Amino acid sequence: MKFELSDDQALLRSSTRDFLTSEFPLEKSRGVMEHSKEGYDPSEWRRLAEMGYLGLVLPARVGGQGLGAVELAVVLEEMGRMCLPGPFLDVILAASALAAGGKHEALVGEIVAGKKIVTLAHHDAPYAGTAGRALAVTNGRVKGTKYFVPFAASADALVVTGSDGLALVEGPFTVTALSTIDLAQRFGDVAFEHQVTPIGPLALLDRVDRLAAVGASAMLLGIMTRSLEMTLEYVQTRQAFKRPIGAFQALQHRLADMLLKTESTRSAVYRAAWCLDTDDANAALACATAKAYAGDAARLVCGETIQMHGGIGFTWELDVQLFFKRAKTLEQHYGSTEVQLERALAAAGY
Amino acid sequence: MDLQLSPQHLEFRDQLRSWLSTNMRRPWREELRDPAATEDGLMNFRRAWQKKLYEAGYLGMDWPKEWGGRGAGEVEKSIFEEEMARADAPPILNTLGIGLLGPALIHHGSEDQRRRFIPPMLAGDEIWCQGFSEPGAGSDLAALRTSARIDGDHFVLNGQKIWTTFGPWADWIFVLARTDSKDRYGGISFILTKLDTPGVSVRPLRQITGESEFGEVFFEDARVPRVNLVGQIGEGWRIAMTVLAYERGAMSLAASVRFGRDLEALASACKEYGRTGAAVREKLARLLVENEVMRANGIRTLANFADGKSPGPESSIEKIYWSEFDKRFRDTALDILGPGGQLLRTSPDARHDVDWAREFLWSRAGTIYSGSSEIQRNIISKRVLNLPQDAR
Numbered sequence: 034m035k036f037e038l039s040d041d042q043a044l045l046r047s048s049t050r051d052f053l054t055s056e057f058p059l060e061k062s063r064g065v066m067e068h069s070k071e072g073y074d075p076s077e078w079r080r081l082a083e084m085g086y087l088g089l090v091l092p093a094r095v096g097g098q099g100l101g102a103v104e105l106a107v108v109l110e111e112m113g114r115m116c117l118p119g120p121f122l123d124v125i126l127a128a129s130a131l132a133a134g135g136k137h138e139a140l141v142g143e144i145v146a147g148k149k150i151v152t153l154a155h156h157d158a159p160y161a162g163t164a165g166r167a168l169a170v171t172n173g174r175v176k177g178t179k180y181f182v183p184f185a186a187s188a189d190a191l192v193v194t195g196s197d198g199l200a201l202v203e204g205p206f207t208v209t210a211l212s213t214i215d216l217a218q219r220f221g222d223v224a225f226e227h228q229v230t231p232i233g234p235l236a237l238l239d240r241v242d243r244l245a246a247v248g249a250s251a252m253l254l255g256i257m258t259r260s261l262e263m264t265l266e267y268v269q270t271r272q273a274f275k276r277p278i279g280a281f282q283a284l285q286h287r288l289a290d291m292l293l294k295t296e297s298t299r300s301a302v303y304r305a306a307w308c309l310d311t312d313d314a315n316a317a318l319a320c321a322t323a324k325a326y327a328g329d330a331a332r333l334v335c336g337e338t339i340q341m342h343g344g345i346g347f348t349w350e351l352d353v354q355l356f357f358k359r360a361k362t363l364e365q366h367y368g369s370t371e372v373q374l375e376r377a378l379a380a381a382g383y
Numbered sequence: 384m385d386l387q388l389s390p391q392h393l394e395f396r397d398q399l400r401s402w403l404s405t406n407m408r409r410p411w412r413e414e415l416r417d418p419a420a421t422e423d424g425l426m427n428f429r430r431a432w433q434k435k436l437y438e439a440g441y442l443g444m445d446w447p448k449e450w451g452g453r454g455a456g457e458v459e460k461s462i463f464e465e466e467m468a469r470a471d472a473p474p475i476l477n478t479l480g481i482g483l484l485g486p487a488l489i490h491h492g493s494e495d496q497r498r499r500f501i502p503p504m505l506a507g508d509e510i511w512c513q514g515f516s517e518p519g520a521g522s523d524l525a526a527l528r529t530s531a532r533i534d535g536d537h538f539v540l541n542g543q544k545i546w547t548t549f550g551p552w553a554d555w556i557f558v559l560a561r562t563d564s565k566d567r568y569g570g571i572s573f574i575l576t577k578l579d580t581p582g583v584s585v586r587p588l589r590q591i592t593g594e595s596e597f598g599e600v601f602f603e604d605a606r607v608p609r610v611n612l613v614g615q616i617g618e619g620w621r622i623a624m625t626v627l628a629y630e631r632g633a634m635s636l637a638a639s640v641r642f643g644r645d646l647e648a649l650a651s652a653c654k655e656y657g658r659t660g661a662a663v664r665e666k667l668a669r670l671l672v673e674n675e676v677m678r679a680n681g682i683r684t685l686a687n688f689a690d691g692k693s694p695g696p697e698s699s700i701e702k703i704y705w706s707e708f709d710k711r712f713r714d715t716a717l718d719i720l721g722p723g724g725q726l727l728r729t730s731p732d733a734r735h736d737v738d739w740a741r742e743f744l745w746s747r748a749g750t751i752y753s754g755s756s757e758i759q760r761n762i763i764s765k766r767v768l769n770l771p772q773d774a775r
Contacts, residue, residue, distance in 0.1 A: 034385055034386060034387065034388055034389060034392070034458070034685065034686045034689035034690065035384060035385050035686055035689065035690040036384060036386070036682075036683045036686035036687055036690065037384065037687075037690060038384055039384060042384060103384055265768060265770075268770070269770070269771070276771070277771055279770045279771055280770070280771040280772065280773055281773065282761075282764075282773040285760065285761070285764035285768075285770050285773055286757070286760040286761075286764070288764060288768055288770065289703075289759075289760040289763035289764050289767075289768065290760070292700065292763060292767060292768060293700045293703060293704060293763075296680075296697070296700055297676050297677075297679070297680055297700070297704060298676075299683075300676065300679035300680045300682070300683040301675070301676045301679040303384065303683075304386060304678075304679040304682055304683070305679075307384055307385075307386045308386075311387070318671075318675060319675065319679070321672070322671075322672045322675035322676060322679070323679075325668075325669075325672045326672055326673070326676050373672075374664075374665060374668035374669065374672065375664075375668070377668050377671050377672050377675070378664060378667065378668045378671065381647075381650070381671055383647075383650035383653075383667055383668075383671065
């Protein structure tokens with residue numbers, strides 16, 4: 034029994050950190066977020082493929098590495114720390130759904146190779162419609178609109194949840210680009226009038242949804258960890274009343290709570306990932322727990338980060354805002370807190 | 384990363400499970416609910432139960448065999464706590480002796496003290512209480528004033544201890560007393576005192592629950608042999624800190640099992656009473672999620688033990704987590720149950736699953752004892768986050 038990462042997993046963490054630090058530093062990502070149309074740098078996307086990240090959890094037969102949710106969590110935690118923009122998790126989830134269906138392996142191979150962008154389209158309403166699956170598919174055609182489709186404007190194809198299961202829709206699409214507070218993830222509404230090919234039943238998404246919960250909460254963990262680090266640096270440097278503000282108990286106790294939330298999230302995320310990898314009977318509850326808790330915890334930690342930075346924390350210039358916004362998106366997508374709470378109740382039989 | 388118990392630990396767990404199912408008369412909550420149960424009777428029951436566990440080799444789990452322990456490790460100890468919780472087994476009586484004094488003697492005691500005190504402590508033949516807090520020294524424990532003056536082969540103790548758990552049932556007390564009034568930390572010594580020593584008196588205090596599990600202990604020229612000093616003169620503070628680290632030890636896993644059982648009872652009550660609206664469901668779900676996070680924290684600690692890592696000051700995180708959750712959980716349970724949640728267990732209409740009213744009151748204790756939540760946050764700030772000495 035061991036909570037720490039294995040040697041291979043620890044190596045994955047350190048090599049990912051090195052890779053992201055040298056190729057995707059936050060100064061550079063900030064430029065991409067603020068100035069690129071796509072919300073990520075398509076020319077750099079291939080680098081993620083070359084390094085094997087896109088195929089991390091996909092089987093070897095499609096060019097993947099066949100690793101598990103623990104490894105995915107390690108990578109996403111590091112991406113969260115760097116506030117990395119782009120469709121990484123979205124593409125992995127869509128590819129996992131396609132791989133689970135077993136009908137589109139060539140496409141999965143192209144995704145793993147970084148040649149195609151495919152994401153999941155499942156929101157049936159812009160507001161309060163988190164898990165709708167109402168889109169009608171008749172005679173092999175889909176007609177209607179999906180909302181908040183991640184990186185829709187860049188997608189070559191979309192995995193769509195419809196009335197009779199999961200289906201693949203090939204682009205091009207008519208996309209209405211949306212603007213949200215978070216520049217690291219772009220969304221669009223997609224009006225469909227397309228041919229579809231079936232992927233399989235909606236139940237294929239059960240595991241994908243759990244992977245999404247673990248993945249998003251791992252990113253939230255990285256965001257929290259980095260936000261706490263930035264705050265700890267700041268409170269030891271910033272002077273007020275002739276001492277560093279970190280000497281004030283009014284802040285110390287709240288920093289202790291930030292650590293409690295962050296470390297508890299770490300326990301929950303990696304336990305959930307491990308349960309998923311081992312088909313543990315507690316996997317459904319553990320994954321819902323990780324995501325529901327991480328969303329709330331990140332809101333607190335990123336919010337306190339702004340508060341403790343004071344006026345500078347409210348500026349565009351300082352990076353803490355990027356983490357605060359990213360946390361909000363991750364909290365509301367990949368199964369919102371409300372959705373996860375329902376899943377937790379169902380898993381416990383309450 | 385591997386969160387599965389090893390085959391030998393699984394075997395230990397299964398043996399313990401079957402031992403508990405054979406040897407437990409009935410779950411602890413049923414003992415508590417027995418109309419014939421009295422406070423004294425329950426204490427005696429716990430003493431007898433402890434003896435049974437000791438004879439079966441389940442106490443002093445991680446202590447060396449030469450002093451009456453099992454010679455196993457922290458993992459077995461943690462599994463033991465978890466299985467006791469799962470079975471709703473009665474608690475042992477000598478929790479403070481085994482939980483606190485035992486580690487103090489193993490780390491700092493003399494060979495004679497270990498041989499003299501550990502076996503009867505484990506067997507439940509000598510019950511211990513803890514003489515740390517005083518009316519003027521709680522969170523600021525080093526402000527304690529109980530004095531121990533050296534007089535030949537004896538210490539002469541004067542002063543008062545308070546909030547002394549099991550005081551009214553204990554045979555012995557381990558006392559932090561001042562042997563030097565000028566040295567705040569280095570002037571404190573750790574002394575074992577028999578409660579029937581002339582000059583020592585115990586007075587029960589009535590708690591918020593109506594019970595008198597804790598009390599006050601008074602020392603008036605009580606003469607205690609010098610051989611009862613643990614460690615050296617002036618080492619008491621250091622020993623106390625060892626002890627308190629044990630008191631905060633790994634509780635999350637066992638706690639999540641207990642809370643989980645009560646949560647399940649609450650969920651059943653919701654169904655029974657048709658409390659299935661969204662507001663109630665959300666409350667229930669949030670409790671469930673928070674408890675599962677506690678379980679994950681506990682599994683992490685257990686896995687770290689198995690990996691040969693002992694927890695440091697981070698154990699304060701676990702202490703804050705379970706004790707603050709306890710309050711939220713019990714508060715919320717009463718919200719959901721409505722006025723019936725406040726019924727005393729002896730009252731008509733009281734539910735038989737959980738003593739909700741008593742648990743509600745008891746939950747106020749955990750964030751105060753063994754270092755309040757505020758003290759735990761101080762520990763985290765200084766020793767985990769390395770923040771500067773605080774300014775208030």
